[in-house]
Amino acid sequence: AQSVTQLGSHVSVSEGALVLLRCNYSSSVPPYLFWYVQYPNQGLQLLLKYTSAATLVKGINGFEAEFKKSETSFHLTKPSAHMSDAAEYFCAVSETGTASKLTFGTGTRLQVTL
Amino acid sequence: DADVTQTPRNRITKTGKRIMLECSQTKGHDRMYWYRQDPGLGLRLIYYSFDVKDINKGEISDGYSVSRQAQAKFSLSLESAIPNQTALYFCATSGGGANSPLHFGNGTRLTVT
Numbered sequence: 001a002q003s004v005t006q007l008g009s010h011v012s013v014s015e016g017a018l019v020l021l022r023c024n025y026s027s028s029v030p031p032y033l034f035w036y037v038q039y040p041n042q043g044l045q046l047l048l049k050y051t052s053a054a055t056l057v058k059g060i061n062g063f064e065a066e067f068k069k070s071e072t073s074f075h076l077t078k079p080s081a082h083m084s085d086a087a088e089y090f091c092a093v094s095e096t097g098t099a100s101k102l103t104f105g106t107g108t109r110l111q112v113t114l
Numbered sequence: 115d116a117d118v119t120q121t122p123r124n125r126i127t128k129t130g131k132r133i134m135l136e137c138s139q140t141k142g143h144d145r146m147y148w149y150r151q152d153p154g155l156g157l158r159l160i161y162y163s164f165d166v167k168d169i170n171k172g173e174i175s176d177g178y179s180v181s182r183q184a185q186a187k188f189s190l191s192l193e194s195a196i197p198n199q200t201a202l203y204f205c206a207t208s209g210g211g212a213n214s215p216l217h218f219g220n221g222t223r224l225t226v227t
Contacts, residue, residue, distance in 0.1 A: 009154065032213055043118070043204050043218025044157070051213045090156060102216070104156040 002027045004093045006105035014113050019063075019078040021108045023091035026072065033074045034092040034102070035065055044090060050074060061085070086112045117141045120205050120219035127195050128227055135190045135222045137205030143217070144210055146188040148172075148180060151202040151221070160203075163188055164210075195226040 007022040025031055032051055036044040048059025055067045061084075065076045076089060091105040118139045127133050137146065148160040159172030161180040169180060177199060179191045192199055202223050206216040 034215070036216075041220065043206070043220050044216070045218065046215040049213060049215065098214075102159075104158075106154055106156040 002031065002093050002095050002101075002103050004091050004103055004105035006089075006091050006108050008108055009106065010109050010111065012111040012113060013081045015083055016080050019076070019081045019085065019110065021076040021089050021091075021110065023065075023074045023076065023105060024072050025074060025091070025093045027093055027095050029095050032094045032096075033065075033067060034094070035059065035063070035074075035076050036090045036092060036104075038088045038090065038107075040087070047076070047089070081110075081112045083112050083114075086110055118205055118207055118217055118219035120203075120222050122222060123220065124223045124225075126225045126227065129196055131195050133192045133195055133224070135203055135205075135224070137188045137190070137219060139186050139188075139205075139207045139217075141207050141217060142185075143207035144185065145208045145214075146182065147206040147208070147216065148178075148188070148190045149204045149206060150174065151204060157204065160190065192224075192226075195224075197226045200224060200226045 003026045005024045034049045035047040038044045048057045050057050050067045058064045063078045088107045088109045090107045094102045121136045144165050147162040149157045151157050158174050163169045163182045166182050181189050202221050204221050205219045208214040
């Protein structure tokens with residue numbers, strides 16, 4: 001069975017600092033992995049996805065994530081945080097690649113301070 | 115205009131009442147989904163539909179029903195609302211290919227008193 005663990009329900013960084021949001025997954029087959037972002041009063045939108053083409057995946061707004069099979073991780077990073085990055089971030093895994101079989105993590109709320 | 119539109123945005127109802135949440139989309143996607151979001155639990159799938167004649171239960175379908183009235187419309191009903199159905203509900207769509215991302219509406223915040 002597939003599952004996702006996001007370490008840290010809240011992360012706070014200073015503007016300009018590195019953003020690191022952690023995601024570990026469990027899957028019995030090579031997984032498809034996704035990061036979604038949710039801004040206040042909005043639905044989720046896709047940041048990036050891993051589909052086995054490349055282990056380092058670049059997404060929108062300067063975010064990227066690296067798939068590490070040996071660590072079963074798919075951590076999200078951004079070199080320099082901006083105030084507009086404040087949002088909730090969800091990691092998700094699918095063993096089939098289809099949205100109907102997507103399992104979401106519990107989310108990490110990112111706070112960016114001056 | 116939003117690609118995926120949910121109505122209402124907010125709703126307060128009483129225990130035992132029947133309530134319907136509506137979703138319409140202009141993306142032309144065949145696949146539509148209803149999710150529930152609770153603090154600390156992430157998103158959980160309630161129902162999904164691959165086309166008008168294909169409706170499937172998700173992880174937490176008990177107490178809910180759905181209707182796919184057309185390719186563009188997918189409604190969620192709570193037959194007899196209870197307080198633990200208080201949550202943020204999202205409708206989403208996706209294309210048919212593998213890895214197709216979900217496209218979400220802005221959500222309906224439902225409170226059952």
